Structures are given as C-alpha cells and as structure tokens.
Amino acid sequence: MVHTIKTGMRVTVPLGLKKNYTAIVSELTEKDINNDIQYKEIKNILDTTPIANNTQLRFWQWMAEYYMCSEGEIYRAAIPAGLKPDNKHYGYKPKTEIRIRIAQQYQNEQELQKALNSLKKAPAQQQLLLNIIYLTTQDYKQFDDIKRAELLNARQNSATTLNTLIEKGFIVAFEQQVSRIENNNTKKYDESKENINLSEHQQAAYDTINKLWQTKNVVLLHGVTSSGKTEIYSQIIKDVINSDGQVLFLVPEIALTTQLTERMKKILGENLGIYHSGFSDEERVEVYRKQLSDNPFKVIMGARSAIFLPMTQLKLVIVDEEHESSYKQQNPAPRYHARNAAIMLAQIANAKVLLGSATPAVETYYNATIGKYGLVTLTHRYGDVQMPDIEIIDIKECRRKKMYDGPFMDPLTDKIKHTLNENKQVILFQNRRGLAHYITCEDCAVSPTCPNCEVSLTPHIIRGNKFLSCHYCGYSTGMPDKCPECGSIKLTTTGIGTEKVQQETQKLFNGARVARLDTDTTRRKNAHQHIISDFAQHNNDILIGTQMVSKGLDFNNVALVAVLNADSLLTLPDFRSTERAYQLLEQVSGRAGRRQQQGTVIIQTYNTQHPIMQWVKEHDYLSFYNYTIKERQLLRYPPFVRMYTIVFKHKEKDIALHAAQYAQQILAKYFPQETSNVTEPLVSRIMNIYYQTIVLRIDNKVNIHQTRQIINYAIQQTTAQNMFKTAQFYVEID
Incomplete structure (x- = not known):
C-alpha cells in the first residue's frame, strides 16, 4: 500500500463497526509515528490516480488556516458528494443509456437482405429493421448505433417489435455510459471564427490590463454599467486559451447570468465548462473528473464553489461583479469570500487576476488606490450610449x-x-x-412570529391562498382571521x-x-x-x-x-x-x-x-468612495482593520450567552480596545438555536497568526468548561 498511495488520493478509514469515513491524503512521511496518538488503519485506497493536485492541497490548507476551520470542512466543500462514499451511498453512479445496433454477423448487405427476406410474414418487424438500417447504416459499409429512446420515438416504432428483433438476433441492445455535461455545448472552438471587435475605449483598457500584469498580479477593471467588460474578458480568455492555459471565470450567481453564459458558449464552444451548486451531484462529479482528465475544460465558469475544481494549467482568474455579497459563503463552514480566496488561489498557481465591477467593493478600490492592485477605468458605455x-x-x-x-x-x-x-x-x-413585511394587530400591536425563529412571519399568496411564512426556517401557517393574542379582527399589513x-x-x-x-x-x-x-x-x-x-x-x-x-x-x-x-x-x-x-x-x-x-x-462612484473610506478610517472598519466575528450558539439561551461572555473576558485581556461586548445578532434565534456574538477589530499591522492563536485559545478554554462543552461556535473573517 505504501508504494501505491499518493498525496491527493482518497482513502476510507473505519470509525466504529459500521461507519466508513472518506479522507484525502495531504502528506506522506517516513518519520516515526507519535505513540501518544491512536492511529486508524486505512481500509481502502479509492483511487489509482490523485483526485486533488498539489495546488489544490496547498490552497485548501491555506483556507483552513485563514478561515479558522478544519481541513475536513474544506474537503467536504471542495469534493462533490459522489466522490465521498460512506457506508450508505458508495459513490457516484454514471449516467447510461441503451443503444441499438445491427448484430455483427448481419453487418453486410448480403446478410441483411437475408434477414429482411425472413421477415416477410412479419411486416412490422421488417419495417422496423428497415428503419434501423436507414438510421444506422451508410451504403452498408459503415454501421453505427442509435439511442433506443430515439429509435422508439422515430416513426412511432414499437418496443415489443424491437424486443422481438433482439430475441431473433438481428440487432443488439447494449448499455453505454454518457456524459451529463457535454450535451448542450458541443460547438467546436475555432480561433479564426471568433473575432471580438473591441471599441477604442475597450482596446485601450485591454492594452493597459496586459501592461499592468507585467508588474501587478491583480488588476481591477472599473467599468460603468454597459461599458463592455464582457468583450474585454472574452479577448483575454482567448489569449489564455491560445497559449494553452486555463481560466477560472467566477460569477456571483450562475443561475442569474444566463445571458452571459450563452454569450460565452458562442465564443468558447466546447472549451467552456459550467459548474455551480444548482447542478445535480452527478453533474458536479463529471465536471470534476473531466478537469482531472487529459482533456479538461479550458475555461470553467461558475459560482463561488468553482474555486475548488482541479485546474493544472490555471493562468487567469476573472471575478466578475467582484463587489457582490453572494461571493461570501455563510453556512456551513468554510465561511469564505470567493473573491479573496480566488486571489490567493491565483497566487499559489502563479496566475493573474482580473476583478471587474461598475461599483467595486470599498476594500478592493482601496487596494487599487494604494498600488497593491492595478487599476483600469472604463467611463464610456459601449456604443457611446448615454448613462441613464x-x-x-x-x-x-x-x-x-x-x-x-x-x-x-x-x-x-x-x-x-x-x-x-x-x-x-x-x-x-x-x-x-x-x-408585506409582516401583519400587526391594531388593538394590541402583536405580530405573529415564527415558533422556531426570533422573526415576524411574512405574508404570502400563492394561487389565491394567503399564508404566513418564515424566511429563515421555512415554517408556514395559514393567514389568521383574527389576532392570536387578543382575538381582534383588526389586522393590518406593514410594508x-x-x-x-x-x-x-x-x-x-x-x-x-x-x-x-x-x-x-x-x-x-x-x-x-x-x-x-x-x-x-x-x-x-x-x-x-x-x-x-x-x-x-x-x-x-x-x-x-x-x-x-x-x-x-x-x-x-x-x-x-x-x-x-x-x-x-x-x-x-x-x-x-x-x-x-x-x-x-x-x-x-x-x-x-x-x-x-x-x-x-x-x-x-469616486465621491461615494471618498466619503466611505474616510468614515471607515475614522470608525475603524475594514480595510483599516481585520474583523473577526466569533459566534457561540446553543439550544439554551443562557449557555450561549455565558459561553460568549467567558470567551470575551479572555479575549479582552489580550485585545482590551479591540474586543466588543457580547451582543445578540439581529436575528438571535434560528431553528430554536440561540446566537451570541463577539466582534474583534484588529489593526492590520498586528500579526495575523498571533491573532488566530489567541482566538483559538479563548475558544478552547471556553469549550473546556463543563458547562459550555455542548456550546458550538464558529468564526467569521472579514
């Protein structure tokens, strides 16, 4: 086993009698083992070749450290579920289809004619065999196959008749594995046919971006809405493809970028792969595996989860609409920001980064103004259309x-x-x-609230039926005719x-x-x-x-x-x-x-x-930015500090509160000016779990590793107390 195992391979490890856990090998060593640690034997090696490369492993290790979570949590986010077999569901199942072809012994004109003659008393069978010959044969020299479903749909062919031909041995049915991801994007990429005509302003921006990349790894393209940033992206992507590189193209929500996706398909054809959480698990597995193959997609376009895909020749990362809050993963861990993580991925892979937005994030524009990032500005709309x-x-x-x-x-x-x-x-x-936002009783001022969450229920209507719904846990109930508190019928909507x-x-x-x-x-x-x-x-x-x-x-x-x-x-x-x-x-x-x-x-x-x-x-934008950056500096907010939000949660409110207070006292010893008091978030109970938070605002000059060590120490000391052992916690960065 030692000779066959490699970093990046999956292995299964038994924990308990019936449970297998899948892990990924991050490091091999020949050092003596630590006898104080109880090691588990590897049960199986699941791969013959690694499913994660060294760039991925380094990136995941950085993410675990920076976002203060375990490498296992990164692994769960990065690898599609179908590649994480456990005792119940052992992995991904390929998609297959039944196909039909002429049996080998009948694949010549003479034998086929004999077969047809033998079916003269069965005209339906004879006609179906003629249909199959017509659909799968050219001049009786080249014999192809056809999908069974397609054959049955054509000319209303009968399944019973088809099965009879199979039983007689004239045709053969066989199962074939098919891709879930390539059916809609088989257009060939032809460099000569895909000319992108840049305007004078776009060409100037394109030239400046390439010039800035000689000295900067990250460039911000600040272009007003409808300035034609997509055309610039497309030209730069073509440059990378033509030099045998790969591109990671991040968009905030792939479901809402249908138009952009279609434009990219027309330009990039089969070079473009799409990846996002809306895919089925099988589709995600196939994209992941294709990226490990000898013929990967040259361009991956996807939402934030696409940063986890293997790309051996990554040369460019584009983050479109880089200001979007949907790049931030909230739950579960890792609670990362895809823009920031993508910049680090590019650094590890020695790739360039292009950030694009009409309204850049304040932190991003600040980094451009201090020279950390390059800055290119597009102030004209494409076609010189006036701003609204x-x-x-x-x-x-x-x-x-x-x-x-x-x-x-x-x-x-x-x-x-x-x-x-x-x-x-x-x-x-x-x-x-x-x-509306909520309903309120005019007599007692009570609003119906969710039994599971500390929020008012929102009125909705579907096909004429009114009901109240919680936007956090999904709880719903019928619209009341009277106030549940005082019985008044004077109910009014707000908002x-x-x-x-x-x-x-x-x-x-x-x-x-x-x-x-x-x-x-x-x-x-x-x-x-x-x-x-x-x-x-x-x-x-x-x-x-x-x-x-x-x-x-x-x-x-x-x-x-x-x-x-x-x-x-x-x-x-x-x-x-x-x-x-x-x-x-x-x-x-x-x-x-x-x-x-x-x-x-x-x-x-x-x-x-x-x-x-x-x-x-x-x-x-500049007046907005200048006002905001001064306010941030005065009040000590990013980009002038790093913000850490430590969240304690428990089904009992007092345990969550006291655990947070205990940790706050430890943190305040090390960061007396930077540590907030314990506060309840705006929504303090979700799905019957109570939340309490502590916020640290640490100067950028303070050592980042030292800060994390102190936070981890405070959490460990807190959860070591018997009364807080059942309290859960997590840390939000920036």
Missing part, C-alpha cells in the same frame, strides 16, 4: 398632496404608462419578497413586498403583461431562465423583482427602471449598508437604456437629501 437619466421622487411630498396609488407615486405612474405606450419595457425593483407590487401593478396597468423575479418564483429548476428569457423576448412588459434584477441582466428594450422604496436599503444595521445601497441602486439603474437609447431611472424615497441619492444621480 436619474429622477428622484419625494414620497413624503407626493403623499402629502395625495399624488399616489399604492406604492406608485403619480410621476412614476405617468412615466410607466408613457413607456408602455412607446412599446418599451419596465423593471420595478422592490427589495422585499412576499405580500410591501414583490407579491403586493405585482397585484398593484396588474390593477393599475391593466393589460400589461407582468412577471416577477424573486426567490419564490425561481424555486423550480431553470425557472429563472424562463423568466429572464421571456422578458428578453418581450413576452412581458413589466418585470418586478428583488435584487435579482440588478445582477448583470442585459435587456435591449428596457427604457425605464424604478426603485419603489430606496429607504429600505439605507436602514440596515451594518457598517456596509451605505456601500451596499449605493451599489444596488447603481447596478439596478444600469439595466436601463443599454443599447442606442438613453434610459430613465426613477428612485422613490422619503430621504431625498441623503448623499447616496446625489451619488447615484450623478453616477459618482
């Missing part, structure tokens, strides 16, 4: 003058009607799904969600075709693609959505984008709330007027004097 005209509407003033109907102020209503009359399309943005907006839109703009894009309408596989495709083909006039509608969608005919209530973005208790509000408003506004026409964006708000409104109105 931004109008700010004062909700307070419109309501005072009774100039509104539901969520629509009269100026917006007039603009929507005008846009529809011009046969143009409208996008309405409301950053809350459901009918408005996308479902209510859809109702009001259909009522106010009678005859308009209305679609909705949010989590509730996209639960079924490929539902998002159908909604986006229908809107792109103008099968709908108005698209209502949550922040999904801001994710890089490109619609030719959208002339108006409206934000129904911008204030909901400004009140989040997070130091990044201003940044995220600006990014979201700017990105949403970028959906308007993306071809030869200037679009219009209307933002409804109670707070017209908020500085964000002016920044968005003037598309002034």
